[in-house]
Amino acid sequence: MTVAVLSGFVLALAAPWLVRATGRAAGWVTALLPLALTVYFGSLLGQIGAGDALNVTHSWIPALGMQFSLYLDGLGLLFALLICGIGTLIFIYSGGYLPNDPHLGRFLSMLLLFMGAMLGLVLADNVIVLFVFWELTSISSYFLIGFQHSRPEARAAALQALLVTGVGGVALLLGVLLLGQVGGSLELSTLLGRGNEIRAHPLYLPILVLVLLGAFTKSAQVPFHFWLPAAMEAPTPVSAYLHSATMVKAGVYLLARMSPILGGTDPWVALVTTVGAVTMLAGGTLALLRTDLKQILAYTTVAALGTLTMLLGMGTADAARACMTFLLAHAFYKGALFLGAGSLEHGAGSRDVDHLGGLWRTMPLTTAAAGLAALALAGFGPVLSFIGKELLLEAVLAQSPTRALLAPAVLAGSALSVAAAAIVGLRPFAGTRPDELSDAQEAPASLWLGPVVLAAGGVVLGLRPEILAEPIVTASAASVLTRREVADLALWHGPNPALAFSGASLVLGLLVYRAWPTIRRSAAARTWWLSWGGPSRWYELGLQALSWLAESQTRLLQSGYLRLYLIMILITANGLAAYALLARVRWQPIVLQPAVQLHDAFIGALILLGALAAAGSASRLGAVAALGVVGAGISLVYISFGAPDLAMTQFLVEAFTVILLVLAFYHLPRFARLSGRTARLRDVVIAGVSGTLVAALVLLTTTARRDSRIAEYFAEHSVAAAHGRNIVNVILVDFRSLDTLGEITVLATAAIGVYVLLRLRPEKGSTP
């Protein structure tokens, strides 16, 4: 299982080379990995379906009691199968969608990265592991939305998605840390059994709110829904995979996972059900105000996520079953619709329903797939989503206290889905074909395979639910309910209230579809307040406030003069050190050990002279040479105290200072005395205080540390544990190698910073 999670990351590293080696077949080749993973997870279906759960644990940071642990139960398996199964089709599709893109390798690499992260997210047992993968999915989503990074809209949308889900991620981290403290364990499998204690704890409400914030931002619930339609800037396979079938369902996954731990209480039911229902209606309504296929689909995805959330909020057995069935069905038909929209764009050159029409003759396969999937979106026909919708209606109608409120909401939500389904399923394909589409053609195999397989999959699952859908839904619903109840899925439940409701929603939906042009016209006039006061507007205002804050504090602190920065840094560092020295340290007589030798005193005098000469020098070269004397003096001190490594490095650094100076020499302004008398006096005081303080610190630490065993420890263990006699190097590459790793990362970042600063200077006249 660990291998399954990590394989995506490994292949992500190799993807660019793989693409170069395989060329046009790259999509088909990379799809082999998710295919293999699908087979692997599929083979576990029997075992997990019987109520078993797999658990794998590796030690990660044993010192902190942290484990890399994975847990596979019914819920995890449902998601893992969706991620890998749909992933297979998406990879094939991507190869056909971006065949000549020079960055196809990068694209597939990020897609693989996402797949690995998403698998880790749904299989994580440790909540910290879950959080890390959660953030990884946000980051890979950022890269993928911004894939066409030369377009400003794509960049803005990517940043928006990252910030919104990132805020939720931070809330989630706080929430799971509190949860770990209250529940006494970071392992979900342990926490699942401690729900009662956690729900009775005074910190329950803060935990609930934080976790819900994480789930709602990720799953685009109102009022955080606005990032999802904006994320449609991403290439279509990404929209289908991340922003409809898998990643946005991570919030739903979290809610389902947390149901046994946090669910069932009044605040849970009230918050989750309400937010879900509002999101369902808002998504459904907004979908009708768009004409871009992907935008319509994005809003129907928001509506579907709201439905799922609402069902999890209700928390009954019926609702859990309905939720899992609907989740499975939605992944199929929405994936198919998105991919179909991409094929339309590829074949006909447009995604706008106002410009499309009559394409059923030229694009028969895409039409068939999109038609079936649209039927599923509407929730009718021999498809799995029909079963899902019937279960949804049964669940809502069965729950007595909230029925009066939820039943009309669900009716309206279904009717809106029907209308949206009619728009995306009929408009582009039926009617007469506009003249500008005369050169439209059917998409290649890699592009129609995905939609066709997904749409047909929904039908097969609907016609024979007992083969695949029933065991998966039973197993995953059992994880949510913590008890096993066989889900009896069937297309025909006989005439019952749910069916009557379905019929009513169909009629209503078709009426809405007929009135669609009128609705759009009148809505355009009445929704001006959305752009003026809607949630996305809050987001913009928040961003503006943030950059205003950054700007004002930058103006305050960043003068642009190196000397002022130095002064600020020195004063801050000295102030803190002096405070610690005076307030916290017990003073004791300072003993110089070993005693000062004559040559030490000589070197010291040399350094001092060099410093004074540098400060008083009348030319730049003179000042540099004098500073060189200081550096050389320090190297001599290292040698005299037996640290040849440090001395060598110091000498080399001195050499590079000279090289850099030579390079910069021509660009520097004429050497001049810029500071007046008072400024010099100030500099002398600051420099003197800093030097004295550092000297005092060094003397104090050597005196206080005399009985410390750290030096002996390194000396003793250097050869035995690290096979090296050079203690300095052993410390760098072995004992303290994590520090070194951090330092060289900083070094690399700094080098890139210099490169960027020098290379990417704005053109004259343009604003940076």
Added chain:
Amino acid sequence: MRSLILRTAARLLLPLLLLFSVFLLIRGHNEPGGGFAAGLVASAAFALHAFAEGLPQTRRMIRVDPISLLGAGLLVTAAGGVAGVLAGQPFLTGQWVSLAPVGLGHVDIGTPVVFDVGVYLVVVGAVLTIIFTIMEEA
């Protein structure tokens, strides 16, 4: 400014300095040296070459862009660390193999050496990125 003396000296010094840097790198675990100092020496060698022959010549000779050395170096250090994880120990735990090749006596090879090579690459990459960028701006 093409000085014959500098060019001749650079031609002779370049291989010497590079050899010396490798020497420093390898001996670093037991004697003074190590990836950081060795990386600085190697960068100095290339910088000298760039001064003597001009930057385009040096870029052609090195072939890789120094900026990609940064990433390569970080990857190598990370790989040295991951070896510990694969052996079931915490990240960055040193793994050692003792070899006894004929005529060389007894040699220990371990992942910290790999780690040090990564440090070396990052240092060379960083210093050359900075120096080359400044030279091109000049």
